[in-house]
Amino acid sequence: MNSLAEPRKWEKFFWPLLATGLLLALWHYSVIWTATRVFPSPRDVEKGLAELLRHHVLWADIRDSLRRVAFGFGAAALLGIPVGLTLGWYPVANQVVNPSLQIVRPISPIAWIPVAIIFFGVGDGASIFLIFLGAFFPIVVACVDGVSNVPSVFRRTGRNFGLTAPQLLARVVFPAALPQILVGLRIALGIAWLVVVAAEMIAVDSGLGYLVIDSRNSGKRYDLVVAAILLIGVIGLVLDFGIRRLERLKPVRWGFRSES
Amino acid sequence: MAPALKTKLSVENVSVTFKRDGKSTAVLENIDLEVREGEFVCLLGPSGCGKTTLLNAMAGFLSPTSGEIQVDGEVVRGPDPRRIFVFQERGVFPWLTVEGNIGFGLFKLPRAERERRIAHYIKMVGLEGFEKAYPPELSGGMKQRLEVARALAVNPDMLFLDEPFGALDSITRLVMRRELLRIWEAERKTIIFVTHDIDEAVQLADRVVVMSARPATIQEIVDIDISHPRDISAARYLELRDGIFKQIGLAHHV
Amino acid sequence: MNRRAWIRPLLFIAVLLILWEIAARRQTAHLLPGPWETAGGIADLVRHGLLLKYVVASLFRVTWGFLLAAVLAVPLGLTIGWYRRAEMAFNPIIQILRPISPLAWIPIAILWFGVGDVAAIFLIFLGSFLPLLLTAINAARSVPAVYVNAGRNFGLGPARLVYRVLYPAVVPQLIIGLRITLGIAWLVVVAAEMIAVNSGLGFLIIDARNAGNRYDLVVAGMVIIGVIGLLLDTGMRSLEKVKSFRWSYSED
Numbered sequence: 133m134n135s136l137a138e139p140r141k142w143e144k145f146f147w148p149l150l151a152t153g154l155l156l157a158l159w160h161y162s163v164i165w166t167a168t169r170v171f172p173s174p175r176d177v178e179k180g181l182a183e184l185l186r187h188h189v190l191w192a193d194i195r196d197s198l199r200r201v202a203f204g205f206g207a208a209a210l211l212g213i214p215v216g217l218t219l220g221w222y223p224v225a226n227q228v229v230n231p232s233l234q235i236v237r238p239i240s241p242i243a244w245i246p247v248a249i250i251f252f253g254v255g256d257g258a259s260i261f262l263i264f265l266g267a268f269f270p271i272v273v274a275c276v277d278g279v280s281n282v283p284s285v286f287r288r289t290g291r292n293f294g295l296t297a298p299q300l301l302a303r304v305v306f307p308a309a310l311p312q313i314l315v316g317l318r319i320a321l322g323i324a325w326l327v328v329v330a331a332e333m334i335a336v337d338s339g340l341g342y343l344v345i346d347s348r349n350s351g352k353r354y355d356l357v358v359a360a361i362l363l364i365g366v367i368g369l370v371l372d373f374g375i376r377r378l379e380r381l382k383p384v385r386w387g388f389r390s391e392s
Numbered sequence: 393m394a395p396a397l398k399t400k401l402s403v404e405n406v407s408v409t410f411k412r413d414g415k416s417t418a419v420l421e422n423i424d425l426e427v428r429e430g431e432f433v434c435l436l437g438p439s440g441c442g443k444t445t446l447l448n449a450m451a452g453f454l455s456p457t458s459g460e461i462q463v464d465g466e467v468v469r470g471p472d473p474r475r476i477f478v479f480q481e482r483g484v485f486p487w488l489t490v491e492g493n494i495g496f497g498l499f500k501l502p503r504a505e506r507e508r509r510i511a512h513y514i515k516m517v518g519l520e521g522f523e524k525a526y527p528p529e530l531s532g533g534m535k536q537r538l539e540v541a542r543a544l545a546v547n548p549d550m551l552f553l554d555e556p557f558g559a560l561d562s563i564t565r566l567v568m569r570r571e572l573l574r575i576w577e578a579e580r581k582t583i584i585f586v587t588h589d590i591d592e593a594v595q596l597a598d599r600v601v602v603m604s605a606r607p608a609t610i611q612e613i614v615d616i617d618i619s620h621p622r623d624i625s626a627a628r629y630l631e632l633r634d635g636i637f638k639q640i641g642l643a644h645h646v
Numbered sequence: 647m648n649r650r651a652w653i654r655p656l657l658f659i660a661v662l663l664i665l666w667e668i669a670a671r672r673q674t675a676h677l678l679p680g681p682w683e684t685a686g687g688i689a690d691l692v693r694h695g696l697l698l699k700y701v702v703a704s705l706f707r708v709t710w711g712f713l714l715a716a717v718l719a720v721p722l723g724l725t726i727g728w729y730r731r732a733e734m735a736f737n738p739i740i741q742i743l744r745p746i747s748p749l750a751w752i753p754i755a756i757l758w759f760g761v762g763d764v765a766a767i768f769l770i771f772l773g774s775f776l777p778l779l780l781t782a783i784n785a786a787r788s789v790p791a792v793y794v795n796a797g798r799n800f801g802l803g804p805a806r807l808v809y810r811v812l813y814p815a816v817v818p819q820l821i822i823g824l825r826i827t828l829g830i831a832w833l834v835v836v837a838a839e840m841i842a843v844n845s846g847l848g849f850l851i852i853d854a855r856n857a858g859n860r861y862d863l864v865v866a867g868m869v870i871i872g873v874i875g876l877l878l879d880t881g882m883r884s885l886e887k888v889k890s891f892r893w894s895y896s897e898d
Contacts, residue, residue: 139730147735155739170757224654231655232662238829238875239868242749242837243848246855246864250677285483288453293497293546294473303496307487326747330837333749341750348753357753361746368745386486386528 172355177362180355184363190343194367197328197339200256201371204263205324209317212268216275216316220309221301226276233269241266241327245335259331259339266327267320274316278309311379311387318375325368340364400429400550400582401450406459408445418607419445423459425601425610430580434593436636437603443586444554446608450584451477451552463550473497475550476543480559484535484542486527490519493527493538497546513541516575533564540575550582557592569595573620590640594633595622602639612639679862687866696850700867701874703846704835707763711770712831719775720820723782724812733783740776748773748834752841766838766846773834774827781823785816818886825882832875847871 156174163173172180184190219226241262248258282305290304332341340360347356379388408420419442427433435443448454450461452471461468463475471477476497485493491510498506514520517537527535536556543551553572557565573596576583587593593600600614614636618628663681670680679687691697726732748769755765789812797811839848847867854863 139734143731144734147731148738151735152739171754227651228654228658232659234879235659235872235876237872238832238879239872240833240836240848242833242840243851243868243871245840246851246861247678247868250861283482285479286485288471288477289479289483289485292451292471292473292475292477299499304485307485310487322745325745329747330749333752334840341747344750344753354753354757361750361754362742364750365742365744365746369741372741372745382526383487386526 170352170354172358176355177358180353180359181363184343184356184359190363193339193343194363197332197341198367200259200263200331200339201321201324201328204260204328205267205321207260207264208267208271208320208324211264212271212320213275213313216272216313217279217301217306217309219272220276220279221305223280233272237269242330242334245331249335255336258335259328262331262335263324263327267324270320270323271313271316274313274319275309278312278316279305281312282308307383311384314375314379314384314387318372318379321371321375322368325364325371329364340367397428397430399426400431401425401427401461401463401584403446403450404460404462406446406449406456406461408442408449408454409457420449420456421607421609423608423610425613427582427584429582432576432583432585432596432598434597434600435584435586435603436590436593436600437588437608438605438640439588441603441605442608443603446603447477447552447554447584447586451475453477473546474548475552476546476548477552477554478539478543478556479554480536480556482559484527484539489524489526490514490530490538491523494542494545496542509545513545516544516578517541517571531564532560533568536560536568537571540572544575544579544581548581550584553583553585555586555588565592572596577620590633590636591624594629594636595624600636602636614639677859677861679865683862684865684869687860687862688870691850691863691866697870700845700847700850701870703843704839704848705874707766707770707838707843707846708828708831708835711767711835712774712828714767715771715774715778715827715831716824719778720782723779724786724816726779727783727786728812733787740779744776744780749837749841752838756842761842761844763843765842766835769838769842770831770834774831777827777830778823781820781827782816785819785823786812788819789815821882821886825879825886828878828882829875832871832878836871847874 160174163171219229244262244265245258248261252258252261286304286308287300290300295303328339329341329344332339333345336342337346340363343360344357344364347353347360379385403423403425406420406423407418410417410419423446435446437443445454449456450468452468452475455469468475485496488496491514494510494513495506498509501509514523517540519534519537519541522530522534527538530538539556557568560568569592585593585596594616597616600616602611602614603609604611614632616632618626618632622629667680667682670678670683688697691700726736751769751772752765755768759765759768793811793815794807797807802810835846836848836851839846840852843849847870850867851864854860854867
C-alpha cells in the first residue's frame with residue numbers, strides 16, 4: 133500500500149506542484165472550452181492581481197481588514213480569556229452560564245448586523261463587534277477546556293507547595309492550560325478572518341470583502357473578484373502560520389505532540 | 393539501632409471508605425502506624441491495595457473517614473510545604489526549565505538565596521549542565537531526579553514518594569535507588585515510600601509495612617536491621633526478603 | 647443530568663432576560679425590542695404562517711448543502727488521508743482555500759446559479775466541504791498503524807481492510823466533525839440568506855429591518871436561529887452517544 137512507503141524529499145515539492153498545476157490547467161481549459169465570456173482564466177486573474185497591487189487602494193483595503201480583525205480579535209481575547217478561565221476554575225459557574233452560551237453561539241455573527249448597526253452605526257464599529265462575537269466563543273470554550281484538562285497532579289503539587297488559590301491559577305493552571313488556549317486563539321483568529329470578510333461584504337465599504345463585492349458590482353470585474361478571493365486565502369494562511377509559530381515556543385511546545 | 397527518636401507521624405485507627413453512586417468501597421481499614429523522625433519507611437503491597445490512598449491521607453490530600461493522622465502532634469488537615477509529595481516524574485512542570493521547577497516552591501525567598509538553593513540542589517541530584525533545559529528534553533530518570541530536587545529545595549520535614557521509579561527501566565531504577573539513599577543520608581528527612589516491589593522495599597527501608605489487598609490492613613511490619621550499603625546477596629537480606637515473600641503468600645519458583 | 651441541575655442555568659437565563667427587558671425599556675430611542683416584544687414577534691410570525699415556512703426553507707438548504715458536501719468530502723478525504731502522497735499533493739490547495747469565507751464566493755455563486763436556492767445551497771456546500779474534508783483526512787491519518795498492521799497480519803485484503811479496520815476507527819472522529827460542520831453550515835445558511843435569496847431565517851432578518859424597521863422580528867429571527875442551531879447540535883451529540891457505545895473513545 134502506498135501509505136507505507138516513505139516519501140522522499142523531492143516528493144514534498146513534486147506532488148503539490150503536480151496537483152496544483154493540474155488544477156490550474158483544468159481551470160484554464162474549462163474557461164476555454166465553455167467559451168465563457170465572464171469567468172476569468174488563471175491568466176486573467178494573474179493580471180487582475182497585478183493591477184490590484186499597482187493601485188494602492190489594495191493596500192488600504194488589506195490594512196482595513198487587518199485592523200478590524202486586530203481590534204475584534206484583541207477584544208475577544210482580552211475578555212474571553214478571563215471569562216473562560218473563571219468558568220473553567222469554577223465548574224458550578226460554568227454549569228450555570230454554559231446553556232446561555234450554547235443558545236447564543238449558533239447565531240451567525242452576520243445575523244447580528246442589524247443589531248450591531250443600531251449600537252455602532254454603519255462602519256468599523258459594527259464590523260469589529262461582529263468579529264468580536266465570532267472570536268469570543270471559541271476562546272472561552274478553549275479556556276474552559278484547558279483549565280478542566282489540567283492534570284490533577286499539577287494542581288496537587290501547587291497546593292502542596294503552599295500556593296494560594298490565585299497563585300495556583302496564575303502559576304500552575306494558566307501555564308498548564310496555555311497550549312489549549314493557544315489552539316483556541318488560533319481557531320478564533322481563523323474565524324475572525326472569515327467574519328471580517330463577510331461583514332465587509334454587507335456592512336462596510338472598505339476592506340477585502342468589500343473589494344470582492346465592489347469588483348463585481350462596478351463593472352463585473354470577475355478577474356478582480358477571483359484575485360481578491362485568492363488574496364483573502366493567502367493572507368488568512370499567513371495569519372494562521374503566524375500564530376502557529378507561537379505554538380513552537382518552549383514554554384508551550386510541550387503541549388503539542390508531533391506536528392502534522 | 394537508632395536511639396529512640398520522637399514520633400514524626402502517627403496514624404491512629406484510620407479507615408478510608410469511598411462512596412460513589414451510592415456504593416461504598418472500603419479501601420483502608422483500621423490502620424495504626426507510627427513513623428519516627430528521620431526514618432525511611434516503605435509501604436509495600438500489591439497494586440490497588442490502598443497504599444497510595446494511605447499516602448495521600450498522610451500528605452493531607454484526603455481526609456480519613458475515621459481515625460486521625462498527626463504530624464508533630466498536629467492533626468493533618470491539608471497539604472503543607474513541610475510534607476512534600478513526589479509523584480512519578482509526570483509531576484514535573486513541562487513549561488518551566490529545570491531551574492524554574494526547582495525554584496517553584498521558593499517564591500517567598502529573596503532572590504540570592506533562591507538561586508543559591510537552586511544551584512545546590514541541581515548539583516545534589518546531578519543535573520548540572522541542564523539548568524536551562526525543559527522537561528521534555530530530559531530522560532525519565534532525569535525528570536525523576538528533578539522532581540526530587542524540587543521537593544528538597546523547600547526543605548520539607550517529610551517526603552512522600554508514590555512509586556517514583558515505576559516508569560523507569562530496571563537499570564535506571566537501581567541507580568535511582570542508590571541516589572535516593574545518598575540524598576537521604578545527606579539530608580535526613582522522614583521518608584515514606586510506596587512500592588509494590590519487594591526488593592526495592594528491602595533495599596531501601598528501615599521498616600517495611602506489608603499491607604494486604606483491599607480493604608487494606610497492615611499485615612506485618614518488618615524491621616530491616618541491616619546497615620547501608622546493603623549487600624543484596626547477603627544471608628540476612630535474603631532471609632528478610634523471603635520472609636516478606638511468604639508473608640504475601642508468594643511461591644518461590646516462577 | 648438530573649432535574650435539579652437545570653434550575654440554576656434556567657434562573658441565570660431568567661435573570662438575563664429580566665436585565666434585557668429593563669435595558670430595552672430604558673432606551674430613549676425605541677429601537678431594540680425586549681424579550682416580551684420579541685416573543686410577540688415570534689407569535690406574529692406563527693400567525694402569518696411564516697415561521698414554519700422560513701424555518702423549513704433554511705433547513706432545506708442546510709440539509710442539501712451539507713449532505714452534498716458530506717457525500718463528496720468524506721470518501722475523498724479518507725482517501726487523501728490514507729495515501730501520504732495524496733495528502734502532500736493537495737495540502738497547499740486546501741490550506742489556501744480554507745481561510746476564505748464562503749460568502750466571498752457569492753458573486754461567483756450568483757454568476758453560475760443566479761439568485762435563489764441553488765446559489766445558497768452552493769454556498770453551504772462550500773462552507774461545509776473543506777471542514778469535512780479536513781476531518782476525514784485527519785481521521786484517516788490517525789488510524790493507528792497497529793490496527794492496520796494487525797489487519798494485514800490477518801490477511802485482510804484492501805477492501806476488507808477498509809471495511810473492518812479503517813471504517814470503525816474513523817467513525818467516531820467523523821461524527822464529531824459532522825456535528826461541528828453542521829454548526830458551520832447553519833452559520834453559513836443564515837448569512838447566505840441575507841444576501842442571495844428571498845426566504846429563510848436570514849432573509850427574515852434583513853427583510854424585517856429593511857421593510858419597516860421591524861426589529862422585533864429581527865430579534866425574533868435571531869432567537870429562533872439560536873434555538874434551532876442548538877437543537878441541531880444536540881441532535882448530533884446524541885448520535886455521537888449512540889455510536890460511541892460500539893467503538894471506544896480514548897478518554898483521558
